[in-house]
Amino acid sequence: MSKVEGKYNEFTTLPLWNETKKFLTETADITLFGVRFFKEGLKLPLEISETINQCYKIGYKSLPLVGITAFIMGLVFTIQSRPTLQEFGAESWLPAMVSVSIVREIGPVITALICAGKIGSSIGAELGSMKVTEQIDAMEVSGTNPFKYLVVTRIAATTLMVPILSILANAIGIYGSYLGVNIKGVVSFQLFYSQVFEKLMFSDVIPSITKTFFFGFAIGLIGCYKGYHSDKGTEGVGRSANSAVVIASLLVFILDLIAVQITDLFYGL
Amino acid sequence: MDYKEQIQDTVQSNLHKSKGVPVIEIVNLKKSFGNNHVLNGFNLTLYEGENVAVLGKSGSGKSVLIKCIVGLLKQDSGEIRAFGKDILSLNQAELDQIRTKIGFLFQSNALYDSMTVRENLEFPLRRLSIIKTKDEVDDMIQEALENVGLPDTANLMPSELSGGMRKRIGVARTLILKPRVILYDEPTTGLDPITAKEISTLMNTVHKKYNTSSIIISHDMSCLKIVAQRIVLLMQGINYAEGTYDELKNSDDEKVKEFFE
The missing domain is CATH 3.40.50.300 (P-loop containing nucleotide triphosphate hydrolases)
Incomplete structure (x- = not known):
């Protein structure tokens, strides 16, 4: 064995090298999984009724959690921000500041994180247990394309539902803020909302909604990928659900960072 | 075809005739x-x-x-x-x-947890586009359930069934396509x-x-x-x-x- 070969072999046995290789392989696998989603999703016949069923499960059933969180978030954010603005004599800016913050950043990101936790883990666990108990194989021998029936419908549903949940979270959060403003003062509903809409621009709303489509896609993609490739056994199902939440949450922040850069490029923040 | 292949062919053909x-x-x-x-x-x-x-x-x-x-x-x-x-x-x-x-009975039965027994049996019919009228489907499901000795289980969830019953429903789902x-x-x-x-x-x-x-x-x-x-x-x-x-x-x-x- 030459010296170079020896050094190479030594390097490839390092734990860091193995982890890097594993990370790159998984990234490539997830990318291919995403490409397959578009390929299978465009093939006829479309699984419309199952997609609607998933939209109901993913969207409607997540609404209470997203709504309550958004309401508390708007209320608390307002109460916490008031003293600082008061110090600068800018208390009247409170509705505008809170609403812009909620619409641009807090609403979409918090909604996406809640969905990554609730939806990502449930998709990961559901598909993982289906894989382990051979239900996916049973589906295939029943003449069903399991990728299309299980994966495409779930990714489509998360991609469509996370933006809707985010819009509702923004509205509920701003309403929470209105109540927060009125705890230590009296501001009419009309005045509050006129101040909110005076400062909210399309350049705040459009990028914010656009990025939630990507958040939803990422949450569905990771949940489905982890579940679909679950190892054998119940331990594997738990691991799939857990890693679906961790990776999806991390991806939400990475996508948010990219979205901010792109928005800055187009709108100049 | 040479002589050896002809003999092999004849042997195979006779074997098939004898065994089906x-x-x-x-x-x-x-x-x-x-x-x-x-x-x-x-x-x-x-x-x-x-x-x-x-x-x-x-x-x-x-x-x-x-x-x-x-x-x-x-x-x-x-x-x-x-x-x-x-x-x-x-x-x-x-x-x-x-x-x-070709019907396939899985080791773990592979019944769909989120569907009732009826929906489990209906699934292959629906997916393979051989679903008929509602009455015909009902008859097919009832026949399959009666064949396995569980005629009153159509509305139960798989989680409500015992191991033996799940196995029987697995057989019923396999049988419904008359494989x-x-x-x-x-x-x-x-x-x-x-x-x-x-x-x-x-x-x-x-x-x-x-x-x-x-x-x-x-x-x-x-x-x-x-x-x-x-x-x-x-x-x-x-x-x-x-x-x-x-x-x-x-x-x-x-x-x-x-x-x-």
Whole structure:
């Protein structure tokens, strides 16, 4: 064995090298999984009724959690921000500041994180247990394309539902803020909302909604990928659900960072 | 065709005449997972109306074999012909068509947890676009449930059923498409001896009523004694021994004897 070969072999046995290789392989696998989603999703016949069923499960059933969180978030954010603005004599800016913050950043990101936790883990666990108990194989021998029936419908549903949940979270959060403003003062509903809409621009709303489509896609993609490739056994199902939440949450922040850069490029923040 | 091939052809043809029409033919099947050579040139012919059991130790490749037959796994080499068609050369539509003729009972039953028993039975009909009117579907479901002795379970969820009942519903779901071949993957595993015997009897009833051919993967000898007309012992990826239950039981080979002790 030459010296170079020896050094190479030594390097490839390092734990860091193995982890890097594993990370790159998984990234490539997830990318291919995403490409397959578009390929299978465009093939006829479309699984419309199952997609609607998933939209109901993913969207409607997540609404209470997203709504309550958004309401508390708007209320608390307002109460916490008031003293600082008061110090600068800018208390009247409170509705505008809170609403812009909620619409641009807090609403979409918090909604996406809640969905990554609730939806990502449930998709990961559901598909993982289906894989382990051979239900996916049973589906295939029943003449069903399991990728299309299980994966495409779930990714489509998360991609469509996370933006809707985010819009509702923004509205509920701003309403929470209105109540927060009125705890230590009296501001009419009309005045509050006129101040909110005076400062909210399309350049705040459009990028914010656009990025939630990507958040939803990422949450569905990771949940489905982890579940679909679950190892054998119940331990594997738990691991799939857990890693679906961790990776999806991390991806939400990475996508948010990219979205901010792109928005800055187009709108100049 | 030279002289030797002609003789071989005649022998094969006579064999078919004596045993019936082959429905599944497996020739020199090889399948590996990394360095683990699971199937190493396995051969099997299943004739119409015949019940063949594949016996072997855990991890010997029995389940891999039947998963290759329905195209859930792809073999590395060798040929699998189902109803005269090479499984590997079929496109998706043709493979789905073949799958309607081959029922598969999974080891874990693989009932869909989120669906009722009725929806579980309806699913293959709906997906394969052979769903008829609501009344016809109801009749088909009722017939399948009556065949397995569970006529009043249509609205139950799989989680409400016992292990034996789940197995029976699995058989009912397999039967609903009226398959010509049924592949049973460890049908009695995890069941008590009485329920296991009931399932074995049910398999025999299905065989007689619908004249199905079956490949039964198992190492439950009491089940095989009831259902198998021929037993193939799969060891080291090849046909290690073959014969009827009594022939193998009386074999002098130590490895074969181990299964009957």
